[in-house]
Each structure stands twice: as structure tokens, then as C-alpha cells.
Amino acid sequence: MFPYTFVADILCRVETPLREPTFLILTALAGEPMHGYGLIAEVARLSDGRISLRPGTLYGALDRLVDAGLVAVDHEEIVDGRLRRYYRLTEPGGELLAAETERMRRNVKAATTRLRAVKAAPRPSRGFA
Amino acid sequence: MTDLERRFARWTALFYPADYRRTRGSELVDTYLSLAAPDRRRPSPADIADLAAGGLSQHLRTARGLGPGFRLAGLLALTTATTCATGWAILEALAPTPSWSLQVGPFLSLAVAAWAAWLLAAVVYVAASGRWFRWAAGLAVLVTAFIVPAAALTGLPRPPLSVLLPQIVLGVVALGAAGQRLWWVRLMPIAAAAAILPIAIGTAPTLDFISGYYDLAATALPAAAVTLLIGALLIALGLAARRDYRGTWAMLILLTPIGMLAVNPLGAVLDDSGPGRAMIPAWSSMVVASVLVAMIGPMLLPLALVARGQLSAGRRPPGPGHCPTCGASSTSA
Numbered sequence: 031m032f033p034y035t036f037v038a039d040i041l042c043r044v045e046t047p048l049r050e051p052t053f054l055i056l057t058a059l060a061g062e063p064m065h066g067y068g069l070i071a072e073v074a075r076l077s078d079g080r081i082s083l084r085p086g087t088l089y090g091a092l093d094r095l096v097d098a099g100l101v102a103v104d105h106e107e108i109v110d111g112r113l114r115r116y117y118r119l120t121e122p123g124g125e126l127l128a129a130e131t132e133r134m135r136r137n138v139k140a141a142t143t144r145l146r147a148v149k150a151a152p153r154p155s156r157g158f159a
Numbered sequence: 160m161t162d163l164e165r166r167f168a169r170w171t172a173l174f175y176p177a178d179y180r181r182t183r184g185s186e187l188v189d190t191y192l193s194l195a196a197p198d199r200r201r202p203s204p205a206d207i208a209d210l211a212a213g214g215l216s217q218h219l220r221t222a223r224g225l226g227p228g229f230r231l232a233g234l235l236a237l238t239t240a241t242t243c244a245t246g247w248a249i250l251e252a253l254a255p256t257p258s259w260s261l262q263v264g265p266f267l268s269l270a271v272a273a274w275a276a277w278l279l280a281a282v283v284y285v286a287a288s289g290r291w292f293r294w295a296a297g298l299a300v301l302v303t304a305f306i307v308p309a310a311a312l313t314g315l316p317r318p319p320l321s322v323l324l325p326q327i328v329l330g331v332v333a334l335g336a337a338g339q340r341l342w343w344v345r346l347m348p349i350a351a352a353a354a355i356l357p358i359a360i361g362t363a364p365t366l367d368f369i370s371g372y373y374d375l376a377a378t379a380l381p382a383a384a385v386t387l388l389i390g391a392l393l394i395a396l397g398l399a400a401r402r403d404y405r406g407t408w409a410m411l412i413l414l415t416p417i418g419m420l421a422v423n424p425l426g427a428v429l430d431d432s433g434p435g436r437a438m439i440p441a442w443s444s445m446v447v448a449s450v451l452v453a454m455i456g457p458m459l460l461p462l463a464l465v466a467r468g469q470l471s472a473g474r475r476p477p478g479p480g481h482c483p484t485c486g487a488s489s490t491s492a
Contacts (some may be wrong), residue, residue: 053212059236066190084205089183093220112189 048130051081055091056100056127057118063104063116066092092117100126162200166223171372174214176221176468183210187213192306217417224462228408229395233335235409236283236416239387240329241348242355244277246379247322249359250371256278267368273326274304280333281348289337296337299329312352319373321445332416340401376477377423409465415456419456421446 048056051073058064058072069092070083083091095101100123104116121125167188171180175187191206202210219225231232251271256262263269276299283295284347305325310317317323339345363371395406418425423440427447430440441449 051422066186070194084209085187085194086211086216087207088190089187090213090216093217107449110190113185115186153164 039077047133048126050077051083051087052091053127053130054081055083055088055095056123056130059101059117059119060124065114069117095123099123100113115142122147160447161192163195163202164177164188164192166200167210168304170202170210171214174210176214176217178221179217179468181426186337190220199280222408222464224403224405225408229335229404229412230338231405232391233333233337234330234339234344234358235391235394235413236332237281237336238301238348238351239383239416239420240277240326240333241281242351243326243329243383244274244281244382245352245355246375247265247318247372248274248278249356250363250366252386253360253363254366254368255364256368263315263404267371269310270306270314270318270323272304273299273323275307276302277326278352279426282350284336285342285345285349288468289339292337293334296330296334300327303327303330314320317456319376320449321376321422323370323378323424324449326415328416328419332412335412378420380420381424387420388417391417408460411460414459415452417455418452419449422452425452 054073054076055069057076058069063073064072066085066088070085070088074082092101096103096117100120101117102120104118106115107114108114168184171184171188175184191202222227239313248271251268251274253265254267254268263271276295280292280295280299284292287295303323305387306317306323307320309315343366355381391406395410398404422445424438426445429447430444
């Protein structure tokens, strides 16, 4: 969208591990193309209402993801005289999301294994006999 | 168009760059309207704050050359700060110490620690990574700022604020110099310091604490300001001729340290305490000049960003009869 910009200089390389809102935006778009309002609602649903994006924040994140080639504009339509633009996940976006999901899955597995081991092991005595 | 939509469109027009509004304004307003409760008539303070933050982010996003401009300004500021620190360090070491004042070992004042920290930062800039340089330059800024309370606590002499303040402001801008990769660019601060060395060594023994710090603050620092101003201006013009605007941003960023270096003549302009123009103006005039520079200088960059965003791509903002959000004509064909 912008060939060279300040943000392209600093922020275009979307940092990994992804921040949770970015991860949820990519997850929301993995299902089907969505417009801004739909994305905000889907991110809120995916996070059980914990993350409520505002439009200014959402479009800033979308611009960054579009610049990084992870998200692209899918199509546009006019609703009630106003433009509605739909976004979709690109192939590199899907690959990044899959890699992030795998990384998180490994972390969850490691944590679960440790917690099970702690539960199974007898508790060490803290007091004097 | 409802009242709420009109108000969202006005706030969007206020905060966002014109080009962005043309392509995304309608979509942005539509999303805000979809989220608004049916009985809402005005944007909430949280919506306005979100629009302001989003608009600022877009102004930065579309400002071509701003990032490299910070790096260029940082390099020029570091070169100036290193040159000044070299001159002051030689003065500390070679000027005769006054018999009427306490002294810090063989040196004139506590500020020798700050000048040493600046020379260390210049060496780190050449020899180490950007991360190490940021630590070294940050430390130099802190040591320079700490000279004033340290002198107050110990009773030891320190240079006037008109020497320390420009060095601190130059140091803050110099933090942006990190990340330069070309070796000859990284050598520039050390080269400038080496160039000033013979002059400093030749002059310092003829000066003392007062004629060194106070008189040079009124003559050498404004000369450094003019040199930096002309240098930055020439670089900005040369780069702008190739449609590279980092020099223009660097120029705007450097106006604050340039103003601080020239605080003596600026204070003299404001000083009406006596006939003629004072070489060293009244302290109150210098304070007023410093406050003005500190307030106006940092505002120039955001103002330029907003002005550039509003009038970007050589297009005029939409006039009457045009949608304030997308700029399209509201008259139907």
C-alpha cells in the first residue's frame, strides 16, 4: 500500500511472538473474509469479551498486517451508501498463524506435562517431624 | 447523514491525513457507527481518543523519510555533542584552576565526568552495536543532567546551565543515531572531535573558569548553532533535490538543540534590562528563551506532520459541497 514509510521502516516486520490482538485478528480472518465491524465482533467472541478492539486501533493493525503481506483486501461492497471493505488472510499470513499456533501448542503441552507431574508427585513435607 | 455520522466525520477529518481519509474515511466512520448504541448522538471520549491515536499513527505511517530523518538528526547531534564535549574536556584539563574556588582534582569542575561520558559514547558509537550506544548515550545524558544536583550537594563548581542544557538536548536527539552501519559515518563524531582538538589545546591554557565556560557559552555555542543550522540546511536541500526528505525532517528535529545552543543570543534579544545588547544576558531572559525553545521546538515536528497530512499529495482539502470524510462531491450528477 505504501512503498516506503516510517512505519514500514519500524513496524512492518510484524514481531513474533504475535501480540494477542494480532493473533486473534489473524485467527478471525482464517475462517472467512471479514469487514471491520465483523472483525471487532469476532475478536471479542474469540477472546470471550476480554479484548474489545476500537476501530482506530483495528485499522492501524490491519494496515500493518497488509503492509507485511499477511492480510489483503478481499472485496468491497456498498451497504447503506457506505463502503464496506472485506479482508482475508494471505498465504504467508496463514503460514505465520500456523507457526504461532504450533509454538503455543508446544508451550501448552510442556506446561501441561509439568503440571501433571507436580500433581502426581507426593508433596514434600514443609514442617519438622 | 445523521448527527453522529457528521460528528465522526469531523473528528476523522481533524485527526487523519487527507489521503487516508479519501481511501479509508468512509470505512472507518461506518465501523464506528456500527459499534455505536442506537440512541448515541455524539462520539464518546474513548472514541475520540481512539481516533486521535489512530490518526497520529497514520500521520507517522505516511511520513516518508521520518525514520531516517531521526537517524540523520541523531548523527548530526552526536557529532555536535562530541565536538562540544571535547572542547570542554580540554578546557577542564588545561585551563588554570582559580585560586578562589574549590576544584575537582586537576579539573575545573564536576562537569569533567559528563564530558568523559560523552567521549565514551562517541567511542562506543564507532566500536559497538546500536544497543550499546543507546546505553552509553543515555548514561552520558544522565551524567550531564546529574551535574547540577551533584554540584548543589557538594558545593563543587559546575558550568552554567547554558552549557549543560544544550548538551542534554543534543544527547536526547543523538539517541536516534543508533543503527548507522557505514563505518565512515560512524567515525564522523570522532573525526569532528579530532578536528577541534588542536584549537582547543591552543586556546584552553589562555582561559579560566569564567572566560572559558561563560564567555565561550556566549560565543562558541552560538557559533556551533549556526554551523549546525547551515550544515543541516545544506543536507536537507541536497537530499530534497533527489526527493529524499529525511534531511527536512532532520532539520525540524534539530531546531530544538540549535535553539538551545543559541540561547545566549536569543536571551539577549529578550533582555531589555539595559542599553545596547548584552553579551551575557540577564538570567531571567535566558530562562524565558530556554522555555520558549523547549516549548516551540518539539511542537514543530507534529505540526509539520499534521500540515503535511492535511495537504498531502498536492491536493487541497475538500471544500464546501464535498464530503469531509472522503472528499467526494456531495452533489449528484
